Every structure is written in C-alpha cells, then in structure tokens.
Amino acid sequence: AQPAKLLVLPGDGIGPEVMREVGRVISWLEKNRGIAFEITEDLVGGASLAEYGEPIRNEVIEKARAADAVLFGSVGDPRWGHVGFDKRPEVAILKLRQELELFANLRPAKVFDALVDASTLKPDVVRGLDIMIVRETVGGIYFGDPRGIETLPDGTRRGINTEVYTTPEIERVARVAFEMARKRSGHVCSVEKCNVMESGLLWKEVVTDLHAREFSDVKLTHMLADNCAMQLVRNPRQFDVIVTGNLFGDILSDLASMLTGSLGMLPSATLGAVRADGKCAALYEPIHGSAPDIAGQGIANPIAQILSFAMLLRYSLNLQDEAKMVEEAVSRVLESGLRTADIMSEGMARVGTSVMGEAIVREL
Amino acid sequence: AQPAKLLVLPGDGIGPEVMREVGRVISWLEKNRGIAFEITEDLVGGASLAEYGEPIRNEVIEKARAADAVLFGSVGDPRWGHVGFDKRPEVAILKLRQELELFANLRPAKVFDALVDASTLKPDVVRGLDIMIVRETVGGIYFGDPRGIETLPDGTRRGINTEVYTTPEIERVARVAFEMARKRSGHVCSVEKCNVMESGLLWKEVVTDLHAREFSDVKLTHMLADNCAMQLVRNPRQFDVIVTGNLFGDILSDLASMLTGSLGMLPSATLGAVRADGKCAALYEPIHGSAPDIAGQGIANPIAQILSFAMLLRYSLNLQDEAKMVEEAVSRVLESGLRTADIMSEGMARVGTSVMGEAIVREL
Ligand SMILES: CC(C)[C@H](C(=O)O)[C@@H](O)C(=O)O
Ligand SMILES: CC(C)[C@H](C(=O)O)[C@@H](O)C(=O)O
Numbered sequence: 001a002q003p004a005k006l007l008v009l010p011g012d013g014i015g016p017e018v019m020r021e022v023g024r025v026i027s028w029l030e031k032n033r034g035i036a037f038e039i040t041e042d043l044v045g046g047a048s049l050a051e052y053g054e055p056i057r058n059e060v061i062e063k064a065r066a067a068d069a070v071l072f073g074s075v076g077d078p079r080w081g082h083v084g085f086d087k088r089p090e091v092a093i094l095k096l097r098q099e100l101e102l103f104a105n106l107r108p109a110k111v112f113d114a115l116v117d118a119s120t121l122k123p124d125v126v127r128g129l130d131i132m133i134v135r136e137t138v139g140g141i142y143f144g145d146p147r148g149i150e151t152l153p154d155g156t157r158r159g160i161n162t163e164v165y166t167t168p169e170i171e172r173v174a175r176v177a178f179e180m181a182r183k184r185s186g187h188v189c190s191v192e193k194c195n196v197m198e199s200g201l202l203w204k205e206v207v208t209d210l211h212a213r214e215f216s217d218v219k220l221t222h223m224l225a226d227n228c229a230m231q232l233v234r235n236p237r238q239f240d241v242i243v244t245g246n247l248f249g250d251i252l253s254d255l256a257s258m259l260t261g262s263l264g265m266l267p268s269a270t271l272g273a274v275r276a277d278g279k280c281a282a283l284y285e286p287i288h289g290s291a292p293d294i295a296g297q298g299i300a301n302p303i304a305q306i307l308s309f310a311m312l313l314r315y316s317l318n319l320q321d322e323a324k325m326v327e328e329a330v331s332r333v334l335e336s337g338l339r340t341a342d343i344m345s346e347g348m349a350r351v352g353t354s355v356m357g358e359a360i361v362r363e364l
Numbered sequence: 365a366q367p368a369k370l371l372v373l374p375g376d377g378i379g380p381e382v383m384r385e386v387g388r389v390i391s392w393l394e395k396n397r398g399i400a401f402e403i404t405e406d407l408v409g410g411a412s413l414a415e416y417g418e419p420i421r422n423e424v425i426e427k428a429r430a431a432d433a434v435l436f437g438s439v440g441d442p443r444w445g446h447v448g449f450d451k452r453p454e455v456a457i458l459k460l461r462q463e464l465e466l467f468a469n470l471r472p473a474k475v476f477d478a479l480v481d482a483s484t485l486k487p488d489v490v491r492g493l494d495i496m497i498v499r500e501t502v503g504g505i506y507f508g509d510p511r512g513i514e515t516l517p518d519g520t521r522r523g524i525n526t527e528v529y530t531t532p533e534i535e536r537v538a539r540v541a542f543e544m545a546r547k548r549s550g551h552v553c554s555v556e557k558c559n560v561m562e563s564g565l566l567w568k569e570v571v572t573d574l575h576a577r578e579f580s581d582v583k584l585t586h587m588l589a590d591n592c593a594m595q596l597v598r599n600p601r602q603f604d605v606i607v608t609g610n611l612f613g614d615i616l617s618d619l620a621s622m623l624t625g626s627l628g629m630l631p632s633a634t635l636g637a638v639r640a641d642g643k644c645a646a647l648y649e650p651i652h653g654s655a656p657d658i659a660g661q662g663i664a665n666p667i668a669q670i671l672s673f674a675m676l677l678r679y680s681l682n683l684q685d686e687a688k689m690v691e692e693a694v695s696r697v698l699e700s701g702l703r704t705a706d707i708m709s710e711g712m713a714r715v716g717t718s719v720m721g722e723a724i725v726r727e728l
Pocket of ligand 2: 195196226440454457458614
C-alpha cells in the first residue's frame with residue numbers, strides 16, 4: 001500500500017508541544033500496526049510570519065492539496081497583533097479552508113463520563129451530552145464582498161462586511177449534517193436568524209427543501225441563533241446535530257464545547273468536496289486555540305490534538321480499528337486518573353503534556 | 365407637574381397578561397404617590413396584523429415619538445409564520461428601534477440571591493452575577509444594504525445581508541457603555557470578530573480611541589465574540605459591562621440572561637439620542653419573548669415586565685425612589701417564597717400571574 005501522506009502544521013503557542021505527542025502515536029502505529037506514513041511538516045501562523053513574513057506560503061497550500069490529510073495545531077499569537085489585517089496569523093487557517101474548499105467543519109461537543117464535573121454546568125444537565133455541530137466554513141460573512149474600511153468625504157469611517165449564501169453552498173453543508181444525523185440520533189436542528197436576515201431565510205428554505213426531497217427519515221427542526229444560544233445553556237441534551245453558517249457556527253460551537261468544561265479534549269474535522277482522485281480534502285485540528293499564556297511550559301493537554309489525529313485515521317485513511325484504539329487508550333488513561341492541569345480535579349494525578357502523551361502510547 | 369405620557373404596547377402571547385400586572389402598579393403609584401400618568405395603549409405584532417394587516421402602524425410610531433417612554437410587551441406569534449418577510453410581527457420592534465433611533469439596548473443579566481439555584485450553572489459560578497450588556501440596536505447587519513434574495517441566471521439563489529458600522533454609530537453606543545461602567549465596577553469589555561471582519565476591526569479601533577480620549581479612568585478590554593460566548597459559560601463573573609454590535613449582542617445577551625436561569629425576571633431598556641426637548645426616546649421591554657406556548661393560561665411570570673416599568677421610572681421619569689420601591693417589593697415577594705412556574709423550586713409556593721402581581725402591589 002501507498003504510505004499515507006500527511007501534512008503536519010503545528011502552528012503557534014501550544015501547537016508544537018501538543019503535536020509532538022501525536023508524533024509518539026504515529027511512531028507506535030508504524031512499528032506495531034505496520035502503517036506507513038509520509039509526513040511533511042511546515043510552518044503556519046505567527047511561526048511562518050517570523051520566518052517568511054507571511055502567515056502561510058502558497059507552497060504550503062500546494063502541499064496541503066497534495067496530502068491525504070492535514071493535521072493542524074493552532075494559530076494566533078498576540079505578538080503579531082500589530083501586523084495588518086491581511087497578515088494576521090489567522091489568515092493561515094482561513095486560506096486553507098478557502099483554497100481547499102473545506103466547507104464542513106464538524107465540531108463535536110461531548111462530555112466524557114470521567115470529566116462530568118469539569119463543566120461549570122450542573123452534572124445533571126450535561127451528563128452524556130453528545131452534540132455534533134456542522135458549521136459552514138467557506139462562505140458567509142467571513143468571505144463575502146464588498147468588505148473593508150472606507151473613509152467618507154466628511155471623515156467618517158465605515159466598516160463593511162457582507163454575508164452571502166447561495167443555494168448550492170447551503171445544500172452541500174446541510175447534506176453533510178443530514179448524513180451525520182442518520183449515523184447518530186436522527187435529528188438535525190438548523191440555525192439562522194431568518195427573522196432579521198434574508199440570507200437566513202434562504203438558508204431555512206433550502207434546508208427545508210433538501211430535507212423533503214432526500215432526508216425525510218431524519219427529524220428536522222429550526223431555531224433562531226439567539227434562542228439556540230439560550231437552549232444550549234438551558235437544556236443542551238435536546239440537540240443531536242446542529243447545522244449553521246460560518247459566523248453563528250463559530251460562536252455556537254465554542255459555546256457548546258465550553259459546556260463540556262474540557263476544551264483540551266475536543267477535536268474537530270473540516271471536510272471538503274470529493275476530488276478528482278475520489279478522496280476529499282480534509283483538515284483536522286483541536287477546538288482549542290494556541291493558548292499563548294501557557295505555551296512552552298509543558299503543561300498543555302495533548303488529548304484534543306491526539307483525538308484530532310484519531311478522526312484523521314477514521315475519516316481520511318479509513319483506519320477504523322486504529323482510530324478506535326487511540327480513542328480507547330485516551331479513555332483508559334483518563335479512567336486511570338491522569339489529568340493535565342486544565343481538567344484537574346481532586347484526588348487525580350496531575351501530569352504534564354509529555355507524561356500524558358507517553359501514558360496514552362503505553363495504553364496502546 | 366405634567367402627567368407622564370406613556371405608550372403601552374402589550375403585543376402578542378403573554379404580553380397582554382403580564383402587562384395587566386403593571387397596570388396594578390401604575391394605579392398604586394397614582395393613588396399613593398400622587399404621580400399622574402397619561403396612558404395610551406395600542407396594538408403591535410401579530411395583534412396588529414390581525415386587526416390592521418400590518419405589524420405596526422405609522423400612527424403608533426408617531427404616538428411613540430410623542431410619548432415620554434414606551435412600555436413594550438413582546439411580539440412574535442407562530443400563527444404569522446407564513447406572512448412575508450416585511451410583515452412578520454418582529455417588524456414592530458425593529459421599526460420602533462430604527463424610527464426612534466433607539467440605539468443602545470441595555471440588558472442586565474443579574475442573579476437574584478433567592479434564585480441562584482434556578483440556573484443550570486453551578487451556584488458557585490453564578491452567585492452574585494451582575495452583567496450589563498450594551499447592545500447596538502439600529503445598525504449592523506440588521507439594517508445594512510444591500511440585502512435580499514436574488515435569483516441568478518442559472519437558477520441559483522443568493523441571500524445577502526450587509527454589516528455596516530460607522531465611526532459615530534460605534535462611538536455613541538460605546539459612550540453609553542463607558543458611562544454605565546463608571547456607575548458600576550468600572551470595566552468595559554468590547555466584543556467583535558476583528559480577526560475576520562473589518563467592521564469589527566473598525567469597532568475595536570473606535571472604542572479604543574474614545575477610551576483614550578475620554579474614559580481612561582475606566583478599564584477597557586477586548587474580546588472576540590466566540591471567546592466571549594465561552595467565557596460567559598466558563599467564568600461569567602469576570603464581566604461588568606459588555607459593549608457589542610447588534611447581531612453579537614442579540615446572541616450574547618440571550619446567552620448571558622439564560623445563565624441566570626430566570627429569564628422571566630429580566631427587564632431591558634433601549635435608549636435613543638437626546639431629543640430637542642432635552643429628553644431621550646426610550647423603550648422598555650422584558651428580555652423574554654411572547655412565549656405562545658403558555659399564553660392565556662395565567663401562569664406567566666409578570667416580574668420582568670414590572671421591572672421593565674421600574675427601569676422606565678428611573679431612566680425616563682427620573683423617579684428614583686419609586687423605581688427602588690418597586691424593585692424592593694419584588695425582592696420581598698421572592699423572599700416570602702412566592703414563585704411563578706418558571707422559577708418554581710422545592711418548598712416554595714407556586715402562584716399564577718395575577719397572584720404574583722397582587723402580591724407585589726401589597727408589598728408596596
Ligand atoms: C482563528 C479564527 C479565524 C477561527 C474562526 O473564526 O473561524 C477560529 O475561531 C475557529 O473557530 O476556527
Ligand atoms: C424579535 C427580534 C427581531 C429581536 C432581535 O433579534 O433583535 C429579539 O430577538 C431581541 O433580541 O430583541
């Protein structure tokens with residue numbers, strides 16, 4: 001078999017140190033499961049700005065295109081707060097999404113039984129929580145034109161952004177959500193602000209039509225974004241799959257993941273259209289950011305990054321067994337009582353990034 | 365003294381029944397405090413659609429302009445889901461905000477000691493919570509042009525909305541937030557998505573400049589909207605005043621109010637520019653919606669509507685003592701153990717809308 005071609009982009013902050021622990025898992029799989037990987041690593045975000053003066057090089061985008069999958073760390077660094085809007089570290093992830101047409105960001109918010117007390121919500125409200133947010137990631141107000149800041153003749157400045165969604169853009173992401181729901185609890189909740197935004201009205205209509213045409217076995221409900229934020233706090237277990245646009249998805253998925261109390265545990269996948277070679281472009285990254293405040297201290301939780309790699313094994317390499325092995329190793333390590341600082345609780349054993357990584361490999 | 369001219373707009377769903385309880389408070393103030401009110405009542409939302417075929421008449425907007433303050437119930441009714449975008453009940457509140465230039469929506473999220481257990485968050489996380497969200501309400505993506513749904517030559521449909529903010533629009537609402545913070549804990553957190561939206565970048569710059577020029581005694585911090593949603597769940601007591609745009613404010617203020625677990629308790633005020641007569645237009649409404657599922661059953665909580673009226677006394681009529689009397693009467697009724705269904709807990713006495721209203725008047 002061909003080796004699996006991965007592009008690894010650790011990025012900024014804690015990215016490199018949590019990515020190092022994935023390296024251990026990869027070595028283990030090579031040695032013990034005979035899986036061949038061909039790994040290329042490169043710089044993105046602040047790290048790329050420092051070296052090359054831009055947040056991501058075209059060369060890196062071409063490497064991403066050629067890879068079977070991209071494993072991404074995180075970008076963002078306050079030291080680059082002064083660079084222009086086009087040069088900020090975040091451009092790296094935005095460009096990757098757009099250039100590879102990675103339109104469906106899958107963000108699970110799942111409460112691990114061992115960590116139910118980590119949440120700021122009452123255990124009864126979040127126990128067993130398992131939500132999948134499907135967020136559109138190449139359209140909406142993130143990318144619409146016109147955009148920018150202009151100065152009017154009288155000196156007033158105007159900032160402008162445009163939210164645009166077209167029928168096919170809405171359909172393809174809704175399709176991912178409906179298919180996802182079929183493998184889960186069979187319920188999709190579509191979220192917009194159709195009472196104030198026409199783009200939300202179109203969103204609702206297109207999702208409703210697609211549902212009637214192809215997915216009437218799935219239960220479909222609709223919710224306004226403000227109400228969804230409330231319902232996520234009031235009774236989050238009412239949700240199975242939530243599908244929504246880029247901006248609402250950004251906010252609601254972060255909210256949902258914080259309900260679990262353990263951001264350092266949550267992976268995500270962003271999938272693209274099926275390519276000529278029959279595969280689909282895909283990028284895997286933890287939900288958490290670059291956490292510059294704790295970077296370099298060896299205390300970051302590597303689990304979200306390792307579980308992102310498990311998602312990669314499952315979705316991009318079709319290695320179901322190996323994905324499961326990694327996920328179960330993580331569960332067992334948690335059950336054994338090891339905790340990084342972010343998920344520490346009384347009576348548990350506090351460990352650093354590399355001890356956690358080693359323990360997971362030992363469980364494998 | 366001139367009588368205070370109020371326009372009362374009960375609206376849809378539970379609006380009329382909770383507004384009736386405010387009527388009792390008004391009567392009490394007339395009889396016992398010698399305050400003269402001149403009250404006009406009219407229809408808005410679904411109620412106006414049923415009678416006049418439009419969600420709000422120009423005549424009602426003119427009455428609102430002529431009044432010292434507007435006391436609003438709530439609009440929204442699933443029976444009007446089929447009417448066109450321009451006719452939906454929500455247009456009533458959107459038009460009032462825009463026509464009267466009600467640009468600063470003040471939404472407190474406050475946890476009452478007696479109700480700390482009503483939250484889905486752990487008591488330790490929310491006890492003493494007291495946030496004021498200042499939301500811009502006449503600009504942003506709610507009102508920007510171009511907007512609408514268009515069909516392209518190939519049949520594809522496109523939904524479009526435009527987010528626009530100008531320097532003066534940002535400045536005036538930020539000023540309200542800074543002034544508010546001076547009377548509270550002296551901290552403003554300004555929220556946008558400046559890492560993906562230029563309108564957010566301008567927002568941040570304008571707030572920063574105004575702060576440096578006029579409010580350097582207040583502490584100013586900045587936060588991205590996705591992070592703010594997370595921080596509201598993780599540690600909501602880090603906030604004092606939050607200032608943000610129309611769309612983020614819609615979502616984040618609903619989220620913040622749900623942290624309290626008692627939406628039926630929370631009032632809001634929306635203030636406009638100072639007018640020629642030295643007064644400023646103002647509208648007061650509960651945070652909760654029209655709750656059509658429980659309308660007409662006499663079980664809705666009237667407290668948010670009554671506290672909205674207390675805000676009206678304070679901000680529009682400068683009746684500080686009377687505002688305080690009403691607020692304290694509400695606190696005492698809660699301490700005495702009376703609860704409507706939405707805030708019911710073990711060992712308390714469950715009552716309906718009018719018993720709650722009567723009890724508050726008795727405490728006065
Ligand atoms: C880094 C930033 C541009 C990004 C976004 O807003 O999409 C991040 O918040 C995310 O959710 O992946
Ligand atoms: C009714 C609706 C148009 C309104 C809004 O979105 O502003 C409501 O949700 C609010 O927050 O007051």
